[in-house]
Amino acid sequence: MSKKILNSIQNIPAKFIGTSSTMAIDSISIDSRSLQNGPKTLFFALVGANTDAHLYLKNLIASGVQNFVVTHIPEDCEGKANFYVVTNTLLALQQFAAAYRSLFDFPIIGLTGSNGKTIVKEWLNFLLSPDYNVIRSPKSYNSQIGVPLSVIAINEKHNLGIFEAGISTVSEMEKLEKIIKPTIGILTNIGTAHDEGFADISDKIKEKLKLFQDVQVIIYHKNPTIDLLIRPDTAVFCWSYNDAKASVLITKKGVLDKTVLTVLQNNNKFDIKIPFQDEASIENAISCLMVLLYFKYDDRTIQNRMELLYPVEMRLKVKNGINNSSIIDDSYSSDFQSLKIALDFLESQKQYKKKTVILSDIFQSGLPNDVLYSKVAELIVSNRITRVIGIGETISAFKNKFANCSTFQNTAAFVADFENLDFGNETILIKGARSFQFEEIVYLLEEKTHETVLEINLNAISYNLNFFKSKLLPKVKIMVMVKAFGYGNGGLEIAKLLEHHKVDYLGVAFADEGISLKNGGINLPIMVLNPENTSFSAIIQHQLEPEIYCLKGLYAFLKIAKQKNLKHFPIHIKFDTGMHRLGFEENTLDELIAALRGNSTVQIKSILSHLATSDDLEHMDFAHSQINLFEKVSSKLMSELQIKPLRHILNTSGISNFLDSQYDMVRLGIGLYGVSNDAQEQKQLENVGTLKSVISQIRTIAAGESVGYGRRFVAEKPTKIATIPIGYADGISRGWGDGLGFVMVKNTKAYIVGSICMDMLMVDVTGIECKEGDSILIFGENPTVSFIAQKLNTIPYEILTSISQRVKRVFYR
CATH class of the missing domain: 3.20.20.10 (Alanine racemase)
Incomplete structure (x- = not known):
């Protein structure tokens, strides 16, 4: 958010009713429940199929909010605040964001596709942040509401933007294009997500390409269908494994747990290593590579940075902590926008009156440190945080801005002093940039249970x-x-x-x-x-x-x-x-x-x-x-x-x-x-619970050997057996064993053999490339609880409610 926000308000076609149209505004809100709403908030009263924010304006005014964009003024609010009256508040939010975006002139990368948008965005931020002050969509804010909220976070210090756009049907993308106005377009993998909203795959691609109508270049995986749909006058920078007409040719080879990519652009040929072997990660990494090539980074820089790519955790997780505490794990990012989101999530999930935030230095805010940490302190106060633990040299220097704050120069110093710190009967938000390796802190604070979890x-x-x-x-x-x-x-x-x-x-x-x-x-x-x-x-x-x-x-x-x-x-x-x-x-x-x-x-x-x-x-x-x-x-x-x-x-x-x-x-x-x-x-419903476990041990048994109690399974040939640490004491019906039921290992069915034990079950993984420690899925998207219930001649209620309390629950967003 920038001081230019006042200019953008004037671009909303609205009727002003109030006492002062020049009040200071430094934030936008659409959530009446947020504790961050205050006198400098401009609140858009969105109306949806199930909610109408106009119902909560009286409470917002009582909490200090003075500026609203509304379709009408509720009777009990007249004369009590400033109102911009419009015909459609969502459209007004989008118009506001588009006007705000037009005030800035620097490169904007627009991302769309069916899969990989958020991962590519996060990796590009990592790869480019040493050289740019990047503003990007927080989390997966890529919707008709999320995109304008993302763009409004731009300020004068930013010099590169990365925004993702997601759509589910036709006539949505042109609205997002007006807001993002990308100068560089990236089309990630086109998959089957939201297929029901389009006539066919060409219809879907055509709609997504509307994001790129005014870009300088489109970066994509060369494909005949896409080639035909891109306007002839649009510059492209494409890659392929085998099409010599592509701008960049790439070959790949697996080496241990990494992939070596050989890159050929014009007459320049070099290798890079990436720490992944699955096809989705490889494609996402190549999308990032293409941006580095387009920005003309040298081979050595590309090699050094690409090898440091990491798995992206896109979820806020709620976990049980030590000493009757609750942990919100957001340990892979630390920027101002995502902090605001995490604090709202903390408020929605807090189990205890005591609330602690463990926070690393904040990067890429685009603000001077003094201003940034003053704003962070305001967030801490408005969200009624009990205690702040700051980790990093910069946040330590601004310790005096926070009440009840202790600081450490780095994560190692915190870990060394952990036994002297007091944690218990509180909700703890762990929010840190990846370089601080806050996963060590999560491990220390997390309640230790066995490796079966219900997400x-x-x-x-x-x-x-x-x-x-x-x-x-x-x-x-x-x-x-x-x-x-x-x-x-x-x-x-x-x-x-x-x-x-x-x-x-x-x-x-x-x-x-x-x-x-x-x-x-x-x-x-x-x-x-x-x-x-x-x-x-x-x-x-x-x-x-x-x-x-x-x-x-x-x-x-x-x-x-x-x-x-x-x-x-x-x-x-x-x-x-x-x-x-x-x-x-x-x-x-x-x-x-x-x-x-x-x-x-x-x-x-x-x-x-x-x-x-x-x-x-x-x-x-x-x-x-x-x-x-x-x-x-x-x-x-x-x-x-x-x-x-x-x-x-x-x-x-x-x-x-x-x-x-x-x-x-x-x-x-x-x-x-x-x-x-x-x-x-x-x-039309979304899956809520996913039961997962891991492979404890793998063995190969000979023909004639048996598995489990009662020798109910006898191998007819050499068979590879994996043992999973979950059994009927965890809620898995014994009837699901003996060849009827299965778990998913590497997206492949592995049938349960023999009797399900109290704490374990065994599955046949013959022909499946897997190893001890690999994650397996017991139910979720496939198989669903409804499918299992049908096979067991029962109802989904019984499957869900049978899962034992000893199975750890992990809540995430």
Whole structure:
């Protein structure tokens, strides 16, 4: 962000309503939840299918924000702030960014393609940063919203930009081109991602090439289809393994764990080594090589820098730490924009009041160090960070800008003093540039467990939540079920994310689940669906809200409520409309009304029931009979008691199949975790959980030798067997063994042989190039939990909730 921002505001076609159009602005925001919003923020109130930021303007004004871009001014905000009124706030954000971009004149590299954009961007930043002050997209900010936010981060000190652009359908790229205005274009690998948004591969390439309509050159892997679609008047700089017409010819050869690339450009021929052997990494590295060649770097510099390329970690990970702490691992980058993102993520995932940031020197901000660390200190204050640990010579020199700050000259000094530092009962953000090797710090702070992990994609949870919210009618609230440890995925961490997304209610099965969430800092209302009478006192103590489903339970709760002199304590009344599991039956309605009439100790917050066949269209008549009975009994209860509580009967399948019965609230369960009973809907959900492990040992057995208990597998020929450290105590069904189930090793099916043991299983890896320590996939994208459930004649719920608590959960974005 630069002082030129004020010039850009004037380029938005907007009607100004307010008191001062010249107020200082130094940041842009679209997230009402960010603690970084303040008096110098310009807030764009975006409107989406599921959210409308205008609903939160009153709270933002109360927190100090004074400048807004809106489609309308909410009644309770008139005269209280400055408003730029537009017809479309997303378009206004894009116009603002395009106007801001036009104020700068230096080379901009624009990246697009199906795969590899973020990796190429990060590698180019590494390769070029010794010579340029680079501004780049933070993380994977390549969308219609992410691109303008990335470009707005430019300031006067930058002299090279690297921005990625991602699209999913036609007519999107021209909007991004106006914002990025690249001078150099890079087309990375074209794959199958988002194929559904285009007529064919040519249609997809044609749309992506719109990013490059005004570039000086396009860099790409030479391909006949692409060649035909590039305008004849556009300069190209292309490479190939075998086409002599390419600008650069490349041959490759594997040597140990590296790849040697022989580069031939004109008459110049030289070799470089890169530390990868997989084809995707090789292609991404060649894209970077081409940029260095285009920038006319000498052979020696290219050789030295390319050999230092490294795996790019594109995810923020949440891990369990030592001494009851939680770690957010962002240990591979340290720049100002990504710090802001990481701090917002910390706020959405914090489990403890105490928040620590371990931060290295920050590079490539484009700001003088004094200004930079003043801004960092402001971020630390606005995000209410308890403690800062700075590592690096520069941040150490500005230690006085931070409260409660200790510093170390380098990572080695921190490690040497680690035993004297106190960590525990806190959330720790670890944020460092790669050169500081903060992975050593992560290792010290991470709780040590075995090598099987369940990775939870928090972006996928957010996506699935928004997918189902898009199906809701206006003003319908949403309760999300986080019972059974979040369907096996991790209750507290997911609850934190849901609270960040401002869902209306959380649902748990038993009181101890709700107490755990409350103790973890969750403030959302939590309904306990199956409370036992003995848990009522604990429910009251922790401000949980019980579902009352029978007269015995009602009388027991009313008795305790009276003893404790409660007033209007929230309860939820459940009716049995045909599930015949829990709930008041119709013939008890009169006694229920009599017990509640005039009783001021409790307040009915909602009336609910549960559909037995919401996922089975063959039983639609039965489902409608349940809905009709629910309407009858709930209406009578409301009429007799003269109350207007929330009503809800739909679960995940019901949200999709009974749109006209949403009432006041719906309950989202398994759908949040990426599972649907409808095949078409399943295609639109994102996978949330990926269960991974490693190969502990590999051996080759002779024909006639057996594997595992009971000799259930006997080799018919020499067979290579890999042992995986996961078994039925971790939640893998024994029925999945003995040749039925498989794991994925190097993207190849390796079938489970013999009986699954308590802590291990064995697979046949004959013909698969693998070694001890290699990662394997148990479920995720392939096989899915739905596939495994089908083969085992069960349901996905059972597969997910069976995963043991001893399996470490790693949460990432």
